[in-house]
Amino acid sequence: MxxxxxxxxxxxxxxxxxxxxxxxxxxxxxxxxxxxxxxYGADPVACLDLIQGLVGEKGVAVLGNHDRAALTxxxxxxxxxxxxxxxxxxxxxxxRHYGFLRSLPLTARDGEIAFVHASANDPGKWTYVTDGTxxxxxxxxxxxxxxxxxxxxHQLLYYTQQVGRPRAFHPTAGVPIPISPRRRWLALVGSxxxxxxxxxxxxxxxxxxxxxxxxxxxxxYDYSEAVRKIIAAGIPERFAKRLxxxx
Amino acid sequence: MREFPxxxxxxxxxxxxxxxKLHEGGMARLFRVTRPDLRDRAVMKxxxxxxxxxxxFYVGFExxxxxxxxxxGEHVPRVYGRGDQAVxxxxxxxxxxxxxxxxxxxxxxxxxxxxxxxxARVADALHDLHRQDVVHLDVKPANILFRESGEAVFIDFxxxxxxxxxxxxxxxxxxxxxxxxxxxPEQLLGIRGDPRSDIFSLGVILYQLATGKLPFGSPTRRRxxxxxxxxxxxxxxALNPDVPPWLQEIILHCLExxxxxxxxxxxxxxxxxxxxxxVPLTERSSRLKRSGIGQRARRWYRSWRGKPGVPSHPxxxxxxxxxxxxxxxxxxxxxxxxxxxxxxxxxxxxxxxDYRILCVTVLEPAAVGGExxxxxxxxxxxxxxxxxxxxxxxxxxxxxxxxxxxxxxxTDPAQTLVEFATRHHAxxxxxxxxxxxxxxxxxxxxxxxxxxxxxxxxxxxxAPR
Numbered sequence: 001m002x003x004x005x006x007x008x009x010x011x012x013x014x015x016x017x018x019x020x021x022x023x024x025x026x027x028x029x030x031x032x033x034x035x036x037x038x039x040y041g042a043d044p045v046a047c048l049d050l051i052q053g054l055v056g057e058k059g060v061a062v063l064g065n066h067d068r069a070a071l072t073x074x075x076x077x078x079x080x081x082x083x084x085x086x087x088x089x090x091x092x093x094x095x096r097h098y099g100f101l102r103s104l105p106l107t108a109r110d111g112e113i114a115f116v117h118a119s120a121n122d123p124g125k126w127t128y129v130t131d132g133t134x135x136x137x138x139x140x141x142x143x144x145x146x147x148x149x150x151x152x153x154h155q156l157l158y159y160t161q162q163v164g165r166p167r168a169f170h171p172t173a174g175v176p177i178p179i180s181p182r183r184r185w186l187a188l189v190g191s192x193x194x195x196x197x198x199x200x201x202x203x204x205x206x207x208x209x210x211x212x213x214x215x216x217x218x219x220x221y222d223y224s225e226a227v228r229k230i231i232a233a234g235i236p237e238r239f240a241k242r243l244x245x246x247x
Numbered sequence: 248m249r250e251f252p253x254x255x256x257x258x259x260x261x262x263x264x265x266x267x268k269l270h271e272g273g274m275a276r277l278f279r280v281t282r283p284d285l286r287d288r289a290v291m292k293x294x295x296x297x298x299x300x301x302x303x304f305y306v307g308f309e310x311x312x313x314x315x316x317x318x319x320g321e322h323v324p325r326v327y328g329r330g331d332q333a334v335x336x337x338x339x340x341x342x343x344x345x346x347x348x349x350x351x352x353x354x355x356x357x358x359x360x361x362x363x364x365x366x367a368r369v370a371d372a373l374h375d376l377h378r379q380d381v382v383h384l385d386v387k388p389a390n391i392l393f394r395e396s397g398e399a400v401f402i403d404f405x406x407x408x409x410x411x412x413x414x415x416x417x418x419x420x421x422x423x424x425x426x427x428x429x430x431x432p433e434q435l436l437g438i439r440g441d442p443r444s445d446i447f448s449l450g451v452i453l454y455q456l457a458t459g460k461l462p463f464g465s466p467t468r469r470r471x472x473x474x475x476x477x478x479x480x481x482x483x484x485a486l487n488p489d490v491p492p493w494l495q496e497i498i499l500h501c502l503e504x505x506x507x508x509x510x511x512x513x514x515x516x517x518x519x520x521x522x523x524x525x526v527p528l529t530e531r532s533s534r535l536k537r538s539g540i541g542q543r544a545r546r547w548y549r550s551w552r553g554k555p556g557v558p559s560h561p562x563x564x565x566x567x568x569x570x571x572x573x574x575x576x577x578x579x580x581x582x583x584x585x586x587x588x589x590x591x592x593x594x595x596x597x598x599x600x601d602y603r604i605l606c607v608t609v610l611e612p613a614a615v616g617g618e619x620x621x622x623x624x625x626x627x628x629x630x631x632x633x634x635x636x637x638x639x640x641x642x643x644x645x646x647x648x649x650x651x652x653x654x655x656x657x658t659d660p661a662q663t664l665v666e667f668a669t670r671h672h673a674x675x676x677x678x679x680x681x682x683x684x685x686x687x688x689x690x691x692x693x694x695x696x697x698x699x700x701x702x703x704x705x706x707x708x709x710a711p712r
Contacts, residue, residue, distance in 0.1 A: 159415075161417050164417075169414070172411045178412070180309050180313070181332050181333040
């Protein structure tokens with residue numbers, strides 16, 4: 001069974017479609033979304049409709065901080081520009097979208113796999129997993145052999161050792177990494193709709209539960225179209241520029 | 248740690264039938280197994296997970312099970328199957344009968360030609376591993392087997408580092424990782440990812456084969472290990488006067504304390520071992536004593552300051568040290584073409600830190616002739632060609648270390664060039680196009696065949712009009 005894990009889509013329809021097409025080509029049978037489905041981008045409606053369809057009965061989706069802001073209108077902890085994007089998003093969404101967002105849990109669990117937007121250690125506080133200490137806390141809280149996490153917008157794989165904090169590994173796109181059952185693994189899957197590591201290509205990860213591997217992918221997409229739509233919609237231009245610089 | 252039952256003769260494990268126990272090692276047990284569809288003999292490796300066994304044992308198995316299936320080629324055993332680590336961990340791989348290099352090392356000191364022959368095979372195999380982004384980090388005679396066809400095969404990847412996979416080896420459990428006698432100094436500083444560490448271990452092996460002694464003994468404690476961070480070994484020729492200067496040059500070049508001063512790639516070592524006459528001799532070749540106390544003190548001081556830089560991937564390190572084969576045909580080369588080829592080579596050399604240029608010309612035996620006095624004539628023709636290609640390279644002003652010259656006698660230039668490029672791990676071929684179209688029509692284009700058949704990139708240079 002192949003499971004594609006996508007996070008931080010941020011209403012970027014071009015990036016989302018490119019990743020879903022790529023995942024289909026890789027033989028994906030199930031999808032998991034790690035939150036921040038909306039915010040920043042110009043296509044919240046189309047993205048949520050597509051995601052809701054992919055999640056269907058078998059899929060997984062959890063709530064991100066931007067999704068909660070869009071749902072509640074409460075975004076005091078965000079920058080003014082991010083708030084503008086949220087207010088704009090709220091004007092586009094219809095009741096079925098609010099209903100879908102309302103149904104999303106903060107964490108999800110499927111057998112040996114845990115899904116969460118930010119650190120599983122108090123997930124509603126939206127803590128970034130940025131180092132081995134945070135990774136250890138997140139793994140300790142999720143209590144799962146494999147935990148998929150978003151929120152930080154770059155790809156990284158943490159794994160536990162016999163002593164000391166979990167170690168970080170920078171994956172190479174497209175190389176399947178065997179997941180030893182003797183360790184616990186925390187995969188930061190990167191961002192579909194707003195990569196921030198200098199590489200404009202959309203990021204996602206795939207778990208192959210037969211071969212016991214995780215593969216990180218980067219997918220090129222037409223980001224100039226996403227940029228054009230953001231500017232045309234009147235969303236703060238900074239979020240368009242960011243797609244071009246991937247910063 | 249959970250225990251798993253040992254395979255028993257006659258037992259069927261996921262389609263493999265266990266025949267007999269072959270070997271009881273320190274960390275694992277080996278069983279001979281068969282499967283109807285396998286033509287080759289196969290061996291099942293089962294980690295020792297007995298109560299109280301060292302946790303590092305399992306990590307070695309975990310690493311090997313992860314790294315080995317990623318590797319291809321004739322220098323690693325083929326993998327036929329692996330067990331679910333949570334249910335029953337095992338790895339089934341091709342059985343390589345040997346002999347191992349350890350068998351040869353017991354006969355040391357060996358004749359220089361034999362040392363070079365074994366060394367070149369190991370270097371060829373190492374280069375193939377490094378190209379696949381793996382550093383073995385436990386290169387020693389017991390881990391090197393030879394196929395019947397002669398190729399070296401590495402076994403035991405329990406300490407290996409694959410730069411595209413997570414590193415599961417923990418320093419805490421492997422202080423210091425690697426086998427005491429063969430480990431490179433930077434491995435003591437926790438550096439796991441520099442292909443030149445394996446080149447150092449190859450130097451230890453060459454030293455051992457040539458002198459019958461180990462350059463740094465077989466220390467078992469950290470203090471003993473650390474000595475190689477500042478001490479250089481007694482030069483081989485001081486122990487065995489039969490070691491020729493070229494061999495000492497190669498050995499001590501591999502055994503430089505700083506990775507940056509060693510050979511940049513195993514391909515360069517293989518080339519020098521295969522062509523001793525082309526090795527430029529430096530002070531290393533004539534040294535009969537270890538370096539003075541001043542130099543050792545400087546290295547000792549340096550050994551306590553931080554870690555040297557490491558390339559991100561072994562393949563990235565190799566990319567700064569390309570082997571460029573320059574095929575020259577002095578007979579049919581206009582001065583314009585010669586200059587255009589020099590410019591092409593100069594551009595490649597400018598982008599590479601540790602490039603090596605192999606200037607090759609193919610001499611057709613027809614020119615040597617079979618008449619009386621033909622051999623002498625042939626000799627002089629050979630020398631004339633060598634002088635010509637050296638003369639071609641002179642204006643490039645390449646460092647002596649970076650260039651080698653070869654005159655090869657053969658009838659089929661294209662095939663010869665392709666074979667030479669393959670055997671010497673060439674990363675790029677630079678050659679000139681035949682000048683006149685009439686000649687191309689009658690003789691066929693050598694460059695077209697080389698382009699079609701070469702194992703690497705080929706640049707065909709034309710003189711400007």
